[in-house]
Every structure is written in structure tokens, then in C-alpha cells.
Amino acid sequence: MANSLDTIFPALADPTRRAILSMLLEDDMAVTDVAEPFEMSLAAISKHLMILTRAGLIAQEKRGRVKWCKLEPDAMKGASVWMQGFGQFEPINLDAFERFLETELDSAPE
Amino acid sequence: MANSLDTIFPALADPTRRAILSMLLEDDMAVTDVAEPFEMSLAAISKHLMILTRAGLIAQEKRGRVKWCKLEPDAMKGASVWMQGFGQFEPINLDAFERFLETELDSAPE
DNA sequence: GGGATCGTCAACCAAATGGTTGAATGTCTA
DNA sequence: TAGACATTCAACCATTTGGTTGACGATCCC
Numbered sequence: 001m002a003n004s005l006d007t008i009f010p011a012l013a014d015p016t017r018r019a020i021l022s023m024l025l026e027d028d029m030a031v032t033d034v035a036e037p038f039e040m041s042l043a044a045i046s047k048h049l050m051i052l053t054r055a056g057l058i059a060q061e062k063r064g065r066v067k068w069c070k071l072e073p074d075a076m077k078g079a080s081v082w083m084q085g086f087g088q089f090e091p092i093n094l095d096a097f098e099r100f101l102e103t104e105l106d107s108a109p110e
Numbered sequence: 111m112a113n114s115l116d117t118i119f120p121a122l123a124d125p126t127r128r129a130i131l132s133m134l135l136e137d138d139m140a141v142t143d144v145a146e147p148f149e150m151s152l153a154a155i156s157k158h159l160m161i162l163t164r165a166g167l168i169a170q171e172k173r174g175r176v177k178w179c180k181l182e183p184d185a186m187k188g189a190s191v192w193m194q195g196f197g198q199f200e201p202i203n204l205d206a207f208e209r210f211l212e213t214e215l216d217s218a219p220e
Numbered sequence: 221g222g223g224a225t226c227g228t229c230a231a232c233c234a235a236a237t238g239g240t241t242g243a244a245t246g247t248c249t250a
Numbered sequence: 251t252a253g254a255c256a257t258t259c260a261a262c263c264a265t266t267t268g269g270t271t272g273a274c275g276a277t278c279c280c
Contacts, residue, residue, distance in 0.1 A: 006125060013120040014268080018192075025196065031227060044269055046228060065226045065277040073196040080193045082128075086135065086183040087190065124238080142256060154239055156258060175247040175256050
């Protein structure tokens, strides 16, 4: 059930959840820190994180009283492949992305 | 608005709409023929097609009394690129990544 | 122990979503 | 011109979704 198109696409349909995923691209985060930039309650963020977890897009691990959220990008693979099936759109994206990463890693030692 | 993540992902979140897109992969179809395999009213299918159209995922062209539906796979490009950005495990500069996405989407074929 | 912190639960609410039906509009054809 | 066909519109309905608040169970630390 998790990791299927029926859970992945609805999970990605909400802009808050997509923003959370983008934040987790930088680093693992605690629930409270995920919630900080958003103007909504912690409970609302907690629900979003639950949806992302059930979709397999993130994993949550509790250490002490802090629950850490970790991106699970492989969960997007199915949806990505599904979309590629429609695509005459080309891997120019990947090439450009690799160039982007190179310059990014060169200029950002942090 | 069309062709943005805020319309594409919600459009892809419904299984009926994804099935319609898969059907259109084979050939252009009239609205009635799109509706035929589904156990729901024509009006419901018409709404789904409107959502897909507003997302830019299909185009509808009326010839006579028949409205033809045609897949527009390039509309998935933005979402596809966005997801591929998560295929990387390296921590990256998010601002730069967003700038990258913008230029990437600007260069999308019309 | 006791107070602050982390996160979820439960009940609730408004709005959006996905469906229905029946009437309406436009177009083809006999 | 009349009738059949293709599609949408309008009103309505039930369910889901995304949010709130307040109480609660853990956990950390003084």
C-alpha cells in the first residue's frame, strides 16, 4: 500500500508536504524544527508527517523525546518511473542537474 | 498556474485520472469513449477531464459535436524534474536548487 | 520530584473533492 | 424539421482533507 501511486501522488499533492520534503533534502530534522517555518500548528505538521510516512516518503525514528524525520527518496521511484512512461521529455534534466550539483559542491564546502 | 506543481500533483492524485492518462497514451479519444470503461457517469468523467485540462496534462479540441482528448506529456516535465531532484543523497543548497528548477522549467518546450 | 519540552491524540470545523441526477446546448443525420 | 447523439451545466450530496484547540503521555534536566 505504501509506496504505491495511490499514496505517493496524494502525499505530493499538498504544497506544505512538498516543502517539508525539500527541507529534508538538506538534512534530517526533528518534528519541531520541521514545523518552525510554517504558520500552522505542530499538530497539523504532525499529521502531514504521518501522511508522508505512510506513503514511505520519509522515515521517523524516535531518539529520546525527539522524533527525527529522514527523507526516503527511493519511495518516489515508482511515481517517477510512471511519469517517465509518458515522457518524450529527456534526461537533459539530469545532465543539467549534475552540472548544477558540481558547481554546488565546488562552491559550497558546507 | 497550469503546469505547476500545485495543479499537476493534485491532478495525478486521483486513480481515475491516472487511468485516463494511460488510456490516452495509446491514442486520442472522444469524451464518451474515455468514459466507457469506467463505472461512473459521463458528467463525472467530464469533470476529471476538466481537471486534467486545467493542469495542462491533456488538451481538448472540439470537432463537430465530438470533443477529442489528447495527451500533453510535457506538462509532467516540471513534476518529473522536481522528483528527480530527490534522487540525490548529497545535501545541497536549497536556494540554488530552486533557482536551478526555475531555469529548468523556463526552458520547457511550449 | 517537578517543571519544561517533544510530539501525538481526540474532538471538532470549514472547505475541497468526487460523485449523482436532470436539464440544457450544440451538432449531426434521416 | 425532428430526433438522436455528445457534452456540459447546475444543483445537490457524502466523504475526505487540512486545519484548529486542549488534553495527554513521554522524556529530559534541575
